[in-house]
Amino acid sequence: MSQYYKPHRKVDWNYGGPRWRLSRSKIDLFIQCPRCFYIDNKLGTARPPGFPFNLNSAVDKLLKKEFDIHRYAKSTHPLMSKYGVDAIPFEHKNMDTWRENFKGIDCFHAPTGFTVSGAIDDVWVNPKGELHIVDYKATSKDEEVTLDAEWQDGYKRQMEIYQWLFRQNGFTVSDTGYFVYANGKTDAEAFDAKLEFDIKVIPYTGKADWIDKTLLEIKACLDIDAIPQTGEACDYCTYRKAVGEVLQPFIKKDVPNSKVSKVKSKDSEDSHEQSLFS
């Protein structure tokens, strides 16, 4: 088990605790599976995190640096000109906070009492003073990148929550946001320690009409003392169920607890004890 993964978090971070906030990724977890959301936010037991996408993070970091040059110069980035976006990167004293994970931009949502938050990649501003929310994405695929796949609905919701958060903070926000999509090319003759990208700017028209309703549903979910339904079938639960079935014969054996929960590791050189359920 990873030394960093601690499934049970401190109660401060649970719903009702002083440090609990509803991040945009938690909203997405609720949409995917109310049960996992409830176990995480109310009962305080989180799913193991996925592997970090270090290459994607590197692309994000480099794009931020590049757009920052134009932010401070108040100039248009060549990609904006290429894709006909009449805007420049937005300069604001809070930009670094808005972009920082676990901080981001937030607002108080009075009907639920939630503090809702999200960390953005970038914001551009057009000559009318309207903001365009921008999200960087990185992938590597042979075909043209689009936003058409069903699994990309999460990207669209992400954009819509950011647009909503900026409006709640008093900004005038255009419905049009942009995805700056970097696609790693694999058709070079050799790697030569370089990965080249095609970068495309894809506009997306956001609709925020689902957000208030979803926040009320989230509140109702958190305020009941009952485990909600699961979302669509997911690999985590399939795995958990399969493990439960495989362990049943061991659990049913009438042996003392101390012997069931501890078995000798055959492969281990020092034959240290391993917990069967760890």
Ligand code: SF4
């Ligand atoms: S179905 Fe998946 S997401 Fe839902 S409770 Fe089970 S593990 Fe969590």
